[in-house]
Amino acid sequence: MVVLNSILFICFFLLQYSTAVDKITATKFLTDPDTIISSNGAFNLGFFQPPNTTNRYVGIWYSRLHIKNVVWVANRNNPLNDSSGGSIRISEDGNLRILNARNRTLWSSNVSVSHQFYGNSEAQLLDSGNLVLMGPKGMILWQSFKHPTDTALPNMKLTVTRNSDIRMMLQAWNGPSDPSYGKFSVGIDSFAFPQLVIFNGDKPYWRSGPWNGQIFNGIQNNGSDNFNDAGFILENDRQGTISLTYSYANESLLSNYGLSYTGILTQRWWDDSKKEWRVAWKAPNTQCDIYGKCGAFGSCNKLNSPICSCLKGFKPKNKLEWSKGNWRNGCIRKMPLQCNSEGGKEDEFVRLVAIKVPDNADWLIGLDEDECRNQCLRNCTCAAYVFESGAGCMSWNRDLVDTEEMPEGGMDLYIRLAHSELGHDSEKTAVIAATGSIGAATIVTLVFILWRWHALKKQGKKLQYRKPESDIFGVDENHAQLEEVPLFEFKKVVTATNNFQETNKLGQGGFGPVYRGKLEDGQEIAVKRLLRSSGQGDKEFMNEVAVISKLQHRNLVRLLGCSVEGEEKMLIYEYLPNKSLDTLLFDPTKHELLPWVKRYNIIHGISRGLLYLHRDSRLKIIHRDLKASNILLDENLNPKISDFGMARIFGEKQDQDDTRRVVGTYGYMSPEYAMGGRFSEKSDVFSYGVLLLEILSGKRNSLFWYEEKSLSLLGYAYKLWKENNVVSFIDPAIAETCFLGEIQKCVWVGLLCVQEFAEDRPDIAIVISMLHSEIADLPCPKQPGFTHSQKSKDLASSSKQSDQTLSANNVSITVLSAR
Structure with a gap:
């Protein structure tokens, strides 16, 4: 029996050790020369000793290589002097520490750990080679990836x-x-x-x-x-x-x-066949890679001999030193710039191709290529410019340093020179360009006439592009091309909806009613019917068709087509059986149908759809009316963003826009948009943040009023967050199914999204990284916008006005006028 008990004890010990071989805990520490290994066997953590020294360090290295290639060192500036008594352990305050034989700390993760984590933290070596210090439920307190070495x-x-x-x-x-x-x-x-x-x-x-x-x-x-x-x-x-x-x-x-x-x-990469790093x-x-090798206004080319030369229009500053191969003094202009001086001819630009552009560029925001050139030309100190679609407009108001000519790649650099440096080539080019422009204009005119004649012949058969107002799209008219979409016959839509029978009505929005229908082939559809009394009309209709027809993403509702006959205008969408998010989220009899795992999935789905609109689609879309009623749910409660009647298409390099026609919904609009008409990606992020906090709390922001300080839902969330009491904020319906760490992270991210000033809010790509814990150290949120409840102010003035406010909070605003 004693032997059997001993065997069982040993097996239990080995099992415990094998399940924690990649971890250091409060009860399991590491002593020199022991190591831990990541679960996939790729990396080791332990003590090592570099060659030709007796000093010892704690590091991470590849475990499967015959050479110890260290990729991270903890105590790099404070080594152990010998191999006796060194240890790595979790200290009483929850930090990871390296101690010598006298228990003196040589290195620490040195993070402020909450008292609740004392004795509960552990360090784990991940398969990626990242050493992480974690609290309960996997919350990352510290990680080596945030503190790299070489x-x-x-x-x-x-x-x-x-x-x-x-x-x-x-x-x-x-x-x-x-x-x-x-x-x-x-x-x-x-x-x-x-x-x-x-x-x-x-x-x-x-x-x-x-x-x-x-x-x-x-x-x-x-x-x-x-x-x-x-x-x-x-x-x-x-x-x-x-x-x-x-x-x-x-x-x-x-x-x-x-x-x-x-x-x-x-x-480098490891060549396993040759057992060496490649x-x-x-x-x-090369020598051209050394910073500033050829000095100011010099250019380096590794294929030339000598490798340094002066840029066109420049000469060596010190000819003697230059001839000796000392190029550090660089070059100076041969002819001074005219800079629009009276009687002189305007400066010109010479194009250099495949250039590693100089250092210390200035960024000019929101300019196209012509504006970029003209901006540089108007600035007497501007020496060069570059326009690249992915990078935008760069200009240099100082010496051009570290310029290199490349065999391929690079950018086109336009150097500013005096007119006399270019001879008369520019004048010849202007004549040729003018002649070409006249010919091109003639051809374009003829093509337009033929196109318009052809379009008129087909009128009534297809929904054709009609030139929209620039206010709808927010981009140049010439880029706003409305693609044809499938056209449904009006009588088939009437049949599918049983003549728009009231029992088929799914809901009512600012656009008009939405009906459920079934086509002859059995496909179920949702029909959005424009009401002439809705306050929205051709602009919104054409805008939604223009936007949604170009988009395709699993978290965006799919447009099947449209129907236009006389005054009737309808959009036909895929039918989603669970209707909109607000019908479940804010209904006390249905909100339990949304457990935490479903809400968490909805949060991520909305963020992915918004990322597609802002960054990944062919167009850059600002939705402008993101709210719970515009999030539709499919049979599996997966979210799909809908209603693009208010959306705006941005130019590729456009960051924000202004409008006198403010559209959106009370409770979701950002401060800068509601008060000043300025909208951007960050105004959508504000709406997303409101929506996120509504999903967590189960409460509608526009109807929420916290009596103690007349706080809005945003102000209430901020108050509880500062008090470290976010548990009181969450919907009781998910209290039993949620993970506290995920809830805390979501509240935190939601508050970052609803900060008062747009520049403080993260973009949606950063939001997704935060939600996925790819960004461990989140900034502290600042004061939310609209902290105090509009409802409370209305109640203070008159109960009658309060009723009006409550009803207005559920509809879209089409116009706001300042008073």
């Missing part, structure tokens, strides 16, 4: 925050056997055009060139693999935070980016 692993983010000390960078070792901070570092700079920069101390040593929306402008493949196949994703929230992530295309291969102590940034790309790789 190596970036796949899916690690390098982040920089403007106007703060927060800058995630790779910091090279000080030497081959010394992991302490070296002089070289690499990260993203905080200029308007993000780029990777290697710094030697505080001076640039190499830079990638700006991000053009897909790749870094100045990077070329110089190894066995293509650098850009590494799958870079750059996120810029336009509020001062920029992050860069890469994921290697072949996930089965080990790969990373490392910065050596000599300042070389290398992308270099896919590195920088700097």
Whole structure:
């Protein structure tokens, strides 16, 4: 019996150890030379000793390689002097610490841990190589990916925050056997055009060139693999935070980016057949990669000899030094610029192709290519400009430094020169261009006449494009092309809805009633019928057809077609059996049909649909009327955004717009839109935040009134969040099924979305990252917009007016006039 008990005890111990082989807990710590291993066996965490030293460090390395390639070091500036007594453990305050034999702390995760996590936190080595410190329910308190050393692993983010000390960078070792901070570092700079920069101390040593929306402008493949196949994703929230992530295309291969102590940034992958690291790309790789190699207004070309030359219109500043190969003094202009001086001819631009553009560009917002050129021409200090569809308008009001001619890729750089530097070529070009323009205009006119004649012949057979007012679309008329959509015969729609029988009526919106119907082939449809008394008309009808016909996403309602006959205008949509979100969410007899798991799915589905509208579709759409009644639910309660009658199409580089015609719904409109008519992605994000808080609380914002301080739903949520009492905010119907960590995260994100000022709100891509816990450290939300309830103010003035306010809160506003 004793033997049997001993065997059972040993088996139990081994089982416990095997299930926690990748973790350090309050009761299971790590001593030198023991290690833990990630669950997939890819990474080890433990003590190691670099060559030619007796110092010992705690680090992470690849476990399957015959060489110990360390990718992260904890105590890099404070090593253990020998191998006796070192340990890694969870301290009493919940932090992860490295202790020496005398129990002196050499390193700590050093995070402020809530008292409720004392003794409840644990550290885990993930399969990605990320060491995370977690509280209850998996809440991440700290992670090594947020504190990199000299190596970036796949899916690690390098982040920089403007106007703060927060800058995630790779910091090279000080030497081959010394992991302490070296002089070289690499990260993203905080200029308007993000780029990777290697710094030697505080001076640039190499830079990638700006991000053009897909790749870094100045990077070329110089190894066995293509650098850009590494799958870079750059996120810029336009509020001062920029992050860069890469994921290697072949996930089965080990790969990373490392910065050596000599300042070389290398992308490499492990060749298992040869048992060695292979270099896919590195920088700097040539003399032209060294920052400012040819000085101001100089250009470097690695294929030339010598590699440096002056840009067109410039000459060496010091001819003697230049002839000796010392190019640091750079170049100066041959002829001064005229800058619109009287009697002189206007300056011109010369185009240089395939250029790694100079450093220190200024960003000019919202300009097209012609405006970009003219803006530079009007500014006497502007020396050059670039216009790239993915990057926008860049200009340089200072010396052009670190310019390189590239064999391929790059951007077109337009250098400003005096008119005399270009001879008469520009005048000849102008004559040719004018002649070509006249011919082109004639052809366009003829094509338009033929098109219009053909359209008139087909009138009545198809719904044709009719030139919309610019107020509908928010873009140039020439870009607003309405595609043809399937046209349903009016009599078939009448038959499908049983002559719009009242029993088939699904609901009523600002557009008009919506009816359920069934076509001859058995397909169920939802028919949205425009009422002439609705306050909405041809504009909204044409706008919705124009917008929704171009969109296709699983979280957007699908338009099947439309019907136009006389004064009748109808939109035919797919039928969704669970109607709109508000019919379940705000009904005390039905809200239990939405348990937490369903609400959580609805939250994510709405965010994905909004991301598609703002970023991923062919058009950039601002919805302007996002609310619970415009979220439809299919048979599985999956959400679909509907009602695009108020939507606006933005230009590719457009960030915001103004309107005198404010549309939307009380309780969902952002402050800047409701009060000033300014709308953007961030006004949709505000509506999304209101909707998120409504889903969590089960309460309608427009009807909510917290009597203690006349708070709106937003103000009430903010009050409870500051009191660390979000549990009191959630709908009792989901109290038993929800996960507190997810609820807290959603309330937090919702409050960030409804902050009063648009620039404080995250964009929807950042919101999704927050909800997925890809961003662990969320900023503290500021004061929400519309903190106090409009209802309470109306009640204070008159009960009769209150009734009017309550009814108005459920309908769309078509016009707001200031008084």
